[in-house]
Amino acid sequence: MTFQKITESDSLYHDLEKMSVHEILEDINREDQKVAIAVSKVIPQIEKLVTAIVERMKQGGRIFYLGAGTSGRLGVLDASEIPPTYGMPNTFVIGLIAGGDIALRNPVEAAEDDLKKGWEELQAHNINKMDTVIGIAASGTTPYVIGALHNAREQGILTASISCNPDSPMAKEADIAIEPIVGPEFVTGSTRMKSGTAQKMVLNMITTSTMIKLDRVKGNRMVNMQLTNQKLIDRGTRMIMEELRLDYDQAKHLLLLHGSVQEAIDSFHREWRLNQ
Known part of the structure; x- marks a missing residue:
């Protein structure tokens, strides 16, 4: 052809x-x-x-x-x-x-x-x-x-x-x-x-x-996105608030401490299990 x-x-x-x-x-x-x-x-x-x-x-x-x-x-x-x-x-x-x-x-x-x-x-x-x-x-x-x-x-x-x-x-x-x-x-x-x-x-x-x-998404959220600006930091903070039932300041502190939504959530759960 x-x-x-x-x-x-x-x-x-x-x-x-x-x-x-x-x-x-x-x-x-x-x-x-x-x-x-x-x-x-x-x-x-x-x-x-x-x-x-x-x-x-x-x-x-x-x-x-x-x-x-x-x-x-x-x-x-x-x-x-x-x-x-x-x-x-x-x-x-x-x-x-x-x-x-x-x-x-x-x-x-x-x-x-x-x-x-x-x-x-x-x-x-x-x-x-x-x-x-x-x-x-x-x-x-x-x-x-x-x-x-x-x-x-x-x-x-x-x-x-x-x-x-x-x-x-x-x-x-x-x-x-x-x-x-x-x-x-x-x-x-x-x-x-x-x-x-x-x-x-x-x-x-x-x-x-x-x-x-490859597990780079959780639910429907970009939990591994890079925190390159305030918009993304705010988005990540709200993801953590929703997932962990924390207030805004707590969630933002966790996010900035760990550098990603996924790591912040995982770390929170690890610490919670250790304290049980």
Whole structure:
């Protein structure tokens, strides 16, 4: 079957410049509503990936995201949010973008066309068989990502791909291919729109479900979040108040003493048992 880039198909809308602002916004929103439906269809593949990741991470494995442009930025964003949200060291979920950190703000010419660079960067992190490599590319054709996945898979490392085109070259290098097909973009080929939204949703699902299964969440609360500002200290204090039935000042003292909601609660229970 010939590979077709649905992501490059002509928009369903024409003469965009003649539309009113209201029409533009309504039509973008109409297209965005298709994204969650597309993602729902790939939940079985996401489930398979998360199950495998959790098993590996319990043995010290890591997640590596690789992408270029918007896809690379989304991977770096998701990785960067794990330490403050779940209190995990920043060495467990790592985002790599073609062209390096400068590419987060500025395009780096031809960086994504280097077939060898992605694998070289993974090797610099001492990639091993407990790790998981997830390639992100809306088109599914980015050489930087394809080369990394190919080499990782040859070394027996679990590989996955997130693309918005079916049966892409990138998917062929992945043990688990996740393909939310969102259709043509509102602006033809502008994959930072629906494709980017779909990728962000999938990444959220992967890391959130993984962190829950690694016991970084209690009930529905982020009990291991980093206390980096007053809002989060207040949130953590109220979690402890609710869990331990303490007043605000007592709960805040415990939180600041132990550094996390989880540790504060655990310490309180340990001390209570010792005094019984």
